[in-house]
Amino acid sequence: MDLHLKGKVALIAGGSSGIGLATAQQLAREGCWLFLCGRTQRTLVKAKTSILVNSPQCRIELFETDIYESEAAHLLIAQAFHCFGTVDILVNSTEGASFSPHAEIFSNKNWLEACEKKLLGYIRLTQCAFELMKKQRSGKIINVVGLTGKEPSTHLVMSGVINAGLINFIKGFSKTAAQYNVCISGVNPGFIATPRYNAFIHALAQASEHHDELIEKNLCEEIPLRRIGRAEEVAALITFLASNLADYITGTTIAVDGGLSQSI
Numbered sequence: 001m002d003l004h005l006k007g008k009v010a011l012i013a014g015g016s017s018g019i020g021l022a023t024a025q026q027l028a029r030e031g032c033w034l035f036l037c038g039r040t041q042r043t044l045v046k047a048k049t050s051i052l053v054n055s056p057q058c059r060i061e062l063f064e065t066d067i068y069e070s071e072a073a074h075l076l077i078a079q080a081f082h083c084f085g086t087v088d089i090l091v092n093s094t095e096g097a098s099f100s101p102h103a104e105i106f107s108n109k110n111w112l113e114a115c116e117k118k119l120l121g122y123i124r125l126t127q128c129a130f131e132l133m134k135k136q137r138s139g140k141i142i143n144v145v146g147l148t149g150k151e152p153s154t155h156l157v158m159s160g161v162i163n164a165g166l167i168n169f170i171k172g173f174s175k176t177a178a179q180y181n182v183c184i185s186g187v188n189p190g191f192i193a194t195p196r197y198n199a200f201i202h203a204l205a206q207a208s209e210h211h212d213e214l215i216e217k218n219l220c221e222e223i224p225l226r227r228i229g230r231a232e233e234v235a236a237l238i239t240f241l242a243s244n245l246a247d248y249i250t251g252t253t254i255a256v257d258g259g260l261s262q263s264i
Helices: 018-029 042-055 073-085 102-106 110-138 157-178 194-206 212-222 229-242
Strands: 008-011 034-039 058-065 089-092 141-145 182-188 253-257
Touching: 008 018, 008 058, 008 073, 008 110, 018 034, 018 089, 018 141, 018 229, 034 042, 034 073, 042 058, 058 073, 073 110, 089 229, 110 141, 110 157, 110 182, 141 157, 141 229, 157 182, 157 253, 182 229, 194 212, 212 229
Parallel strands: 008 034, 008 089, 034 058, 089 141, 141 182, 182 253
Antiparallel strands: none
């Protein structure tokens, strides 16, 4: 199936690992040009090398920055425009709140940090990209959010609150964006095999004094499909949402969780 993505420019925040990297790889295979943002040059270069193995014709530009800083979003979009002359697709796929002991949930510092990172980081990038897209009267913005936005978790309270805020933002902002033919949507991954997932499993294992393998086994028993998802499976949905086959999809957030979520 031709998704008509050839020559489109995709900016991927968090494109050097996990779901962001898997998305970059799939978009490259569809013919997109890539502008990858990450916090370390080493991981960005490694990501670029891995993408070019299967997509040697792909043009890839790298930008090392931390989008959690307020000025970084403006600089990132400006640099992408300088390199490619446009941004057709924005994928926000950066890390969420850290895994904290229950006592730290009530730390004002931790809450402010968590909000500044993912919540405001996504909103800033969306705002900057939208200013460019509305002039083009086209664009796709896809936010990798998280299942805890609809399914609260004792172990991920901060992530849940921030993800719920992002889901609300996506729905609310979609009506404004639609006036300029810009679509914004979200993806709610469940348990997906990524470095962040591995860190989460390890944190649970340490807290419970069990092995990582036992924690994962117990998690799989709660998932109807009885397995952990792959980053490529989330990336497949993001790639579809970025294409013109999804031009009538906006303001919604879609779960990729093996049937785990209970919400409608």
